[in-house]
Amino acid sequence: MTAHQAFTITDVRVFDGRRVVDATHVRVAGGRVDALGNAAIVRAGDALVDGRGGTLLPGLIDAHVHLMPGCTRLAAAFGVTTLIDQFSKPEVIEPERAAVDASSRGTGPVRADMRTSGIGATAPNGHPTLAYAPFPYVTGPADAEPFVQERLAEGATHLKVIYDDGSGRMLDIPPLDVPTVEALVQAAHRHGLPVVAHVSTAAGAVTVARCGVDVLAHVPFDRMTDGEVRDVARTGVALIATLSIADGFPNRQGVMPLLAEPELAARLTPRWRRVLTAQARRWMPPSPPDGAAARDNTIALLESGVRVLAGTDAPNPGLVFGASLHRELRHLVRAGLRPVEALTAATSAAAEVFGLTDRGRLDVGARADLVLVEGDPTADITATQSVRHTWVAGRPVEPETYAGSPDERDGLAWLRENTEKILSGIREMWPGIPAPEDVTRDDGELLGRIVPTAGGWQATTPFGAPLGDVTTREEALDILHKTGLSVLAEPWWVLTLDDARWREAVLVEVRPGRVRLRWTDPMADQPPSGEWFSLDDVELSREPYPV
Numbered sequence: 001m002t003a004h005q006a007f008t009i010t011d012v013r014v015f016d017g018r019r020v021v022d023a024t025h026v027r028v029a030g031g032r033v034d035a036l037g038n039a040a041i042v043r044a045g046d047a048l049v050d051g052r053g054g055t056l057l058p059g060l061i062d063a064h065v066h067l068m069p070g071c072t073r074l075a076a077a078f079g080v081t082t083l084i085d086q087f088s089k090p091e092v093i094e095p096e097r098a099a100v101d102a103s104s105r106g107t108g109p110v111r112a113d114m115r116t117s118g119i120g121a122t123a124p125n126g127h128p129t130l131a132y133a134p135f136p137y138v139t140g141p142a143d144a145e146p147f148v149q150e151r152l153a154e155g156a157t158h159l160k161v162i163y164d165d166g167s168g169r170m171l172d173i174p175p176l177d178v179p180t181v182e183a184l185v186q187a188a189h190r191h192g193l194p195v196v197a198h199v200s201t202a203a204g205a206v207t208v209a210r211c212g213v214d215v216l217a218h219v220p221f222d223r224m225t226d227g228e229v230r231d232v233a234r235t236g237v238a239l240i241a242t243l244s245i246a247d248g249f250p251n252r253q254g255v256m257p258l259l260a261e262p263e264l265a266a267r268l269t270p271r272w273r274r275v276l277t278a279q280a281r282r283w284m285p286p287s288p289p290d291g292a293a294a295r296d297n298t299i300a301l302l303e304s305g306v307r308v309l310a311g312t313d314a315p316n317p318g319l320v321f322g323a324s325l326h327r328e329l330r331h332l333v334r335a336g337l338r339p340v341e342a343l344t345a346a347t348s349a350a351a352e353v354f355g356l357t358d359r360g361r362l363d364v365g366a367r368a369d370l371v372l373v374e375g376d377p378t379a380d381i382t383a384t385q386s387v388r389h390t391w392v393a394g395r396p397v398e399p400e401t402y403a404g405s406p407d408e409r410d411g412l413a414w415l416r417e418n419t420e421k422i423l424s425g426i427r428e429m430w431p432g433i434p435a436p437e438d439v440t441r442d443d444g445e446l447l448g449r450i451v452p453t454a455g456g457w458q459a460t461t462p463f464g465a466p467l468g469d470v471t472t473r474e475e476a477l478d479i480l481h482k483t484g485l486s487v488l489a490e491p492w493w494v495l496t497l498d499d500a501r502w503r504e505a506v507l508v509e510v511r512p513g514r515v516r517l518r519w520t521d522p523m524a525d526q527p528p529s530g531e532w533f534s535l536d537d538v539e540l541s542r543e544p545y546p547v
Contacts, residue, residue: 004106004394006034008042012051013376017058017348017361019340020378026056028368031394035364054388055376057343058362059112059369061350062325064217064240064311067092068414070407071314071321072100072111077399078267078322079371079387084311084354085116086196086217087160089132092414093118097155099407103392109407110397112322113369115354117196118151120160121184123174127164127198130425131418138176141183148187158354159188160217162198163208178207185212194354196240202228202297209235215309215353218242223293224300233304238353240311241298241345243331248318249288250280250454256318257327263385264323269403270497271412271536272320279317281470283434283452291331299336308337309353310346315415326385329377339381368394404498412536439480447484450476461488462510465540487542491520495539502544515540 006029014023014036023036027046035041042048059081065071067088075083085093093116103111121144122128124137138147148159161184166173176184181197188195189212196215197208202224205216209232216232219241224232247257256276259265265273302308310332312324325346332342351360358367370391375383390397402408427435434452441447450473451458457476459467467487468479494505494517508530509516515538518530 004030005047006030006043006045007047007049009049009051009056009370009372010039010042012372013055013378014362015055015057015340015343015347015378016363017351018344021362026362026370028370028391028394031368033362033364033366033368036362049372049389051372054372054374055378055383056362057371057373057377057384058347058351058360058366059371059390059392060325060346060384061310061356061360062312062314062321062328062346063215063309063350063354064242065314065321067096067114067116068315068321068411068418069096070402070405070411072096072103072114073109073402073405073407074320074411075112075322075325076110076390076392076397077402078264078326079373079384079390080322080325081112081369081371081390081392082350082356082359083112083114083321084158084350085114086198086311087118087120087128087132087162088116089119089135090154093154103395106395109401109405110392110395112392113359115157115356116155117158117160118154118156120162120198121147121176122162123176123180126174126176127162127166130422138180138184140177141179144180144183144187148184148191148193152191152193156193158194158196158214159184160196160198161185161208161213163204164198164200165204166200178211181208181211181213206231209237213237215240217311218245218313219294219297219301221289221294224297226300229297229300229304233301233306238307238309238349239298239301240309241294241332241335242311242313242328243291243294243298243335244312244314244319244324244328245316246289246291246294246331247324247327248279248316249284254280254454256280258318258320258323261327261382261385263382264326267387267399268320268323269408270500271403271408274539275412275415276318276320281451281453281458282317284454295331295335298332302337302341307349307353308332308341308345309350310342311350326382329381329384333381340378342381343377343384409536439477439484441481441485445485447480450480459484461540462512463515463535463540465492465542467542490542492517493541493544495541496533497537497539502541504544 008027027035027041061082063084065083067085121138165175194214197213198217199205202220215238314321329342348360372389374386377383436451439447448461456470457473459476459479504520505517516530516532
C-alpha cells in the first residue's frame with residue numbers, strides 16, 4: 001500500500017469515539033475517512049487491510065505532554081496521533097513543529113500532529129523553574145495581555161497557567177495570585193484561547209475553576225470533599241487526570257510499571273527500556289504516592305459531570321510518549337471509568353475540549369487518524385496496547401524505523417540533559433538529598449561511582465555498569481576500592497543495541513560517555529585497536545549472556 005493509495009479496512013469492529021457503531025468496513029481516501037459501512041463500500045483499486053479480530057479507533061490524543069525532540073514520531077509508533085503540549089520553550093517547539101509540518105506534506109517519517117501552549121504563565125521562580133528556566137514570568141495582572149500576545153505570536157493554541165504553591169508536594173513555591181490568574185483567563189478568552197490550569201491540590205482546583213479556566217491539568221493529589229467536587233463541577237471545567245504520574249515509581253518487584261506491560265515493553269526500543277530501568281534504580285523518597293486519592297477524585301468529578309480527558313505528563317520519570325497513554329487508559333478504568341468512557345477520554349472528548357474539529361471521531365470527512373488494535377478495548381481496555389496498525393492523515397506509521405534514528409538519539413540526549421538540570425537544581429535546594437559520587441584512588445585515578453538508588457547504594461564502573469548488589473554506602477565504597485580498576489581489565493559481555501547479540505570484549509579505553517572495545521572473537525571484523533561505542537548504544541555486563 002502506497003502512502004496516498006485509497007484503502008479499506010475490512011471486517012473490523014468500529015469505535016467512533018463514543019460507541020461501537022454498526023459498521024464493519026472503513027474506507028480512507030485522500031487522508032480522510034471516505035465511508036463507513038459494509039463490504040459494499042470497497043472500490044476497485046483499494047488496498048485492503050484485514051481487520052478481523054480487531055477494533056478500529058480514532059487516533060488517540062494525549063492531552064498533556066511536554067515536548068522533546070522526536071516525541072511526535074515516538075508517539076505515533078504507539079497509536080497516539082495527536083499530542084497536546086502543556087509547556088515547552090520555542091527551541092524545542094519550533095524544530096518539532098517543522099518536522100510535523102514536513103510529515104503532513106508527505107516528507108519524512110510519519111509523525112503525530114501537535115498543539116502547544118508554548119511557555120506557561122507562572123510567577124517569578126514558580127513551578128516549573130527547575131526544568132525550564134530561563135523563561136518569561138508573569139508578575140501581576142498588567143502582564144497578562146502582553147504575555148498572551150507573545151504566546152499567540154509563537155503559535156500557541158491554548159494558554160497554560162500554573163497555580164501551585166508546592167503544598168501538594170511538601171514544597172514552598174511562589175504562586176500566581178488570584179487577580180493575575182483571572183487577568184490571564186480574560187486575556188486568553190478575548191483571543192479565543194482555552195486556558196489549562198496546573199494545580200495539585202483540591203483547594204487550588206476550586207480556586208482556578210472559579211477564575212474561569214477551561215481545563216484542569218491534573219486531578220488533585222489530596223482527597224476532595226463533596227463540596228469541592230460540586231464547586232469544580234458547576235463551573236463546567238474539564239479534567240486531564242494524568243493518573244500515569246504514579247508510573248514514575250517502580251512496582252514491588254523494582255520494575256517500572258511500563259516495563260511490566262508485555263505488549264508495550266516489547267514495542268519500546270532497547271534504549272528506552274534502558275532509560276526506564278535506570279529510572280527504577282534512582283533515589284526516591286521511601287513512601288511513593290499510591291494514587292488512591294487521585295483515582296477517587298477522578299471518578300467523583302466524572303460522576304458530577306466533569307469531562308475527563310486522557311493525558312500522561314510525559315516525559316516525566318516512568319513515562320514514554322505514546323506508550324504511557326495506554327497505561328493512562330488502564331489507570332482511568334481502575335479509577336472507575338468504563339472502558340468506553342476511557343476511550344472517549346482519549347479521542348472525542350479531548351478533541352472537543354481543544355477544538356480539534358477534524359479528529360477524535362470516526363465520521364465521514366474526518367481526518368484519517370486511525371489505530372487498529374487487537375481484541376476489543378471496549379470490553380478490556382488493555383487491548384489498546386496491542387497496536388496492529390496506525391495511520392496519521394491516512395499515512396501508515398512504520399514504528400520500526402524509530403529505533404536508532406536521529407529522533408531517538410536527539411530525544412534521549414535532551415532528556416538526559418534536562419534530567420541532570422532538574423537534579424542539580426534539587427540538590428541546590430536540598431543539599432541533604434543523596435547524589436552520585438565519583439570515587440578516586442589516592443593518586444586521583446577514577447575508580448567509578450557510587451549511586452544512590454531506591455534501595456541503597458550501587459557501586460558502578462566509570463561507564464555506569466553495576467558492580468555487585470545494591471548495598472550500603474560504605475559497602476559500595478569498599479567494592480570500588482577493591483575491584484574498581486581491576487575489573488576493567490577482565491573480559492566483559494557487551495550488547496550492541498542495534499545488533500542484539502551478547503559478545504565478549506575487552507575494554508581498550510574508557511572515556512566519559514564512550515568506550516573503546518575489542519571483540520575477543522578472533523574472527524570478528526574490527527580495527528586492530530578496537531572500536532569506539534557511545535554508551536547510549538551498548539550495554540556492558542560482567543556476567544555471560546547466551547547468544
